[in-house]
Amino acid sequence: MLRLSNFGPHARLLGMIILWGASWPAGRIVAQAMPPLAAASLRFLLALLVLLPWMYRSGGFAQLKDWSLQRWLGMGLAGFFGVYAYASLFLSGLQYVPAGKAALLITLNPVVTLLLAVWLFKERINTIISLGMAMAFVGAIIVIAQGDPRHILQGHLGLGEVLILGCVACWVAYTLLGRWVMTGVDALSATTVTAAIGAVLLLVTSLVVEGPAGMQATLHSGWTAWGALLFLAFGATALAYAWFFEGVKRLGAGAAAGYITLVPVVGVAISALLLHEALDASLLIGGTLAVLGTVIMQRGRR
Template identity: 25%
Template sequence: MQAITSPVTSTPSRATLWGNLISVYILWGSTYLFIHFMTEQMPPLYMVSIRYLIAGSILYGYARLTGTPAPTRVEWRSASIIGVLLLTISNGCLSVGLQYIPSGMAALLGGLLPVYLLTLNWVSFGKKRPSNLAIAGLIVGLIGIYLLVKPDKLQGTGGIDAKLIGVGLVAFGNFSWAIGTLLTPRLTLPSGTIFSGMQMIIGGIATMLVSLVLEPVTPMSIFEAPAKAIWSMIYLIIFGSIIGFSSYSWLARNAQPQLLSTYAFVNPVVAMLLGTTFAGEVFSSQSFIGAIVALVGVVLITLGKK
């Protein structure tokens, strides 16, 4: 699947809309596990910065070579705001948080995102109350997330303090992601692939600067990374960044916030299944029930998106 680059002013087709949603549903659900693999033996912020610098350069270069005009100064400033919120802060917090909690739990905490999106859009950004059906779907989805998170056997890598650090980082990252998502259609931005590339370049540069201050790395530390980290980063560049993030950027400009927020209910299901299969994380019968309940919430929010 290629990233969709339809302009904001066009009316998206159902196939385009759901193609991008499925991309975000499935591909982003897998990124939690691969971020865990990528940062097992390497500093997390450093690896995140390298990932986005490479992916952003590829997307930006492709867009310019295929005739996309160079962005204006205003567009670069707007893309910088979104890139820092979505990538430096949000994904940076996620990558560091995964050092303290398992990938499945981090994905489950993504269930907080619809709360942030719908609430912020209601009280601040859009001043628009969600439909009763969407609110019902949100409640059902949160119940499903609770059932997924609740199993006591889902253990992290440290004690209770370490888990609280991980949960706090991921929750704060989701809040930053919600603000960036709601700001996206309100700023002057180029459409399509070049916008995704600009965000990643700025986010990658900002994250690299933070990494060089906080982590024991140099710009050349990538040559010391083990093969597992490199292959995981390549997967994240192609499927998480170039395809998945481009799809999300398109959805942020063309889809209703409550419809966009449904991916936070699907990603945990994908992440838990992958975590169980490849990382030894527990997926109990109660977790399975929670996954089904969360998917019911997705259906209700989707039906209530208008």
């Protein structure tokens, strides 16, 4: 029975999965209306308006002077992969791929991360984890190939799918880097510093690649696109991370991670409701396998 004292953290974690799930259709709206690099840079610059004061109030700035050069280099790499590269590929991929499909492809994150953790850190897996990994992998393949794996074998992989799979690679790199450089660093400081590094890189790249016209086009986009961008910045980034951190602190990392397995389901549902994206058989079957696989993996790791 759920204790009343724990209801608040559980409610916030439910809010978190809604915010993160809704980030996919919101990203799709932004990607269709704004240059991706300019939009991504504004997303994190706006999010920093919340993250920096939050970090200051928590006393996080005091520890920065004690960070070693190795830690700063590690944070730089984490900011490059986890914010700069991921955000660029996220919005670029959503120009070509429906939001619901993209959300389901991200279920490969824990599979690839764990496989590399087994290789790099000698992390152990059991039969239940292996079963979950296999189910999640097969489900993702069905979604990517639209029910016909021959499409992949014949090299018929779309640009959008390649870009979203690039998001998977970047997030896996960010997660594994975290095990190296973020030991002893609180999650808020790590998130704020990597977001700041990524935002600067995104802004510079936008000005070089898209030019001032890219930022101008972003600033003059419609209210719908700007509403989606503000949601990504303050809802799916600042607020969702705040709720996630509180959930980890109050309930533990395992319970919080369990909620994350529901993000693709929420992403597909909201994309279908708001963007009227079709739910074909390959998406439903593959998505069900992928989500069940991640749930079984989570169970096995407990």
